[in-house]
Amino acid sequence: MNCELCGKETSHTTTVSVENSEIEVCEECKAYGKEVFSADKVSSSKEKVLQRIKNKKRRKPSSSLDSESEKELAFDYSERIEGARIEQDLTQEELAKEINEKKSMIAKLEKSDMRPSENLRQKLEQTLDIELLEEIETTTTKKSEETGGLTIGDLIEEES
Ligand SMILES: [Zn+2]
Numbered sequence: 001m002n003c004e005l006c007g008k009e010t011s012h013t014t015t016v017s018v019e020n021s022e023i024e025v026c027e028e029c030k031a032y033g034k035e036v037f038s039a040d041k042v043s044s045s046k047e048k049v050l051q052r053i054k055n056k057k058r059r060k061p062s063s064s065l066d067s068e069s070e071k072e073l074a075f076d077y078s079e080r081i082e083g084a085r086i087e088q089d090l091t092q093e094e095l096a097k098e099i100n101e102k103k104s105m106i107a108k109l110e111k112s113d114m115r116p117s118e119n120l121r122q123k124l125e126q127t128l129d130i131e132l133l134e135e136i137e138t139t140t141t142k143k144s145e146e147t148g149g150l151t152i153g154d155l156i157e158e159e160s
Contacts, residue, residue: 084128
């Protein structure tokens with residue numbers, strides 16, 4: 001067997017790729033080309049890894065958005081309570097009676113002096129037909145901080 005690069009006779013040749021053509025070369029000339037088979041292996045496993053990374057990236061936003069979105073008492077809960085009470089033409093006393101609480105409790109809630117308990121919040125929501133919770137999407141908030149100018153609306157549109 002002769003090396004196709006230097007022409008030297010050799011007992012063992014290796015197939016390498018030099019400028020897109022495959023040639024048989026000796027051990028010494030191997031360094032000038034890429035070994036064909038190992039090069040293929042490297043590129044295909046690289047592609048698989050890249051594919052895996054891509055898939056991960058694509059799946060991550062929606063799943064973490066779901067798991068990390070939570071509800072919190074709205075910052076303007078006191079205004080919501082007072083506004084809904086007035087709309088329904090109820091006094092603080094009447095509302096208190098309606099939900100079996102003290103009038104002073106309603107007054108405190110409407111002055112933001114007190115946050116309603118889970119149970120109290122539900123009674124207020126049902127009686128006044130309002131929502132006192134707000135959805136807080138922690139993932140989205142973090143993201144918009146990182147990316148700068150994007151609004152929550154932009155991110156939602158991008159991911160759907
Ligand atoms: Zn050679």
